[in-house]
Amino acid sequence: MTVLLYLATGACAGVLAGLLGVGGGLVIVPMLTFIFTSQGLPTAHILHLALGTSLASILFTSASSIRAHHGRDAVNWQTVRRITPGILIGTLAGTWVAAQLSTGFLKVFFAGFQYFVAIQLLLDIKPTPHRQLPGDMAIFGVGSLIGVISSLVGIGGGTMSVPFMIWCNTPLRTAIGTSAAIGFPIALAGAAGYVINGLSTHLPDHSLGFVHLPALAGIVTASMLTAPFGARLAHSLPIGGLKKAFALLLLVMGTKMLLSLM
Known part of the structure; x- marks a missing residue:
């Protein structure tokens, strides 16, 4: 049952990423939080594990996305090179900060971002x-x-980097492709940071620092298979209505996460 839940989480994240172009972290983190809680994992580190596992999964999905966008000449590599040093330092610093924070605080921060x-x-x-x-x-x-x-909420940063680049007169298509490329150093530094900062903590079996390996395997497997399906659906479904439905889903998940603190 646990394996099926990991696969379902990855499948949902993959479809939404292909359908709406949103980062899977906004779905993966709350779903893993609920799954880890039901498994009885240590409460003090549940959200840290969810964040680290989410960023590790984005390593794989962003690599696939970069290849697709680069093939369409939609990545501004000069912008990627200029912003990456700040991305790496900020993400690594964020993982250290997250390791010092309680699960309760991280839940409130994540829900607020949702x-x-x-x-x-x-x-x-x-x-x-x-x-x-x-x-x-x-x-x-x-x-x-x-x-x-991004490191505090376990995402690839697209919800921030795309608006920033559009604000700076970058065409939407290029902003999305460049954001996908920026997501890779975020995921790389984030996954590495959560692994390193979790090594000295007593965590469940099959964990590498704050990355839960069985959950990572299930999410990556399912999301890589379902993302192309979501991309095909994007051409036949009303995206405006779907975005609003996704927004309502985020509100529900954020509220549920806050209620779990009680």
């Missing part, structure tokens, strides 16, 4: 392009901020 994304989707809030990409110091700071927040 509400933020849900409101953006429901109100269809989009930035207005009115400037160019900033200089090296500023883009380093932006990358660091995206990295810190």
Whole structure:
């Protein structure tokens, strides 16, 4: 049953990623939190395990996404190179901060981020392009901020990097492709950080630091299989309505996570 739940989590994340272009972390983290809780895993580290496992899974899905976007010439590699140093440092720092925080605090932070994304989707809030990409110091700071927040919520950063690049006059298609490429260093540094920061902690069997290996295997297997199916559905279903439905799902999951604190 546990294996089936891991596979179901990966399948849902894969379909949503292909259908709406959203990072799977917004779905993977809360679902793993509920699964780990039902398994009786140590309460103090449940969310840390969910975050680390989510970022490790994004390593595989982002690699596939990068290949697809690069093939369509939709990745601005100069922007990726400029923002990656800040991304790496911010993400590594964020994993260290997360390791010091309680599961309760991380749940509140994650739920708040879900509400933020849900409101953006429901109100269809989009930035207005009115400037160019900033200089090296500023883009380093932006990358660091995206990295810190991404590591605290276990996502590939697309919900922040895409609006930022659109704001800086990057075409939507290129912003999405470049964001997919930025997701890889986030996932790499995030997974490494959660592994390192969890090594000195007593965790369940089959865990590598704060990465739960059976959950990782199930999620990656299912998401890689279902993402192409979600991409095909995107051409035949009303995306606007689906985004609103996904926003409502985020609100429900965020509320459930907050209620679990009681």
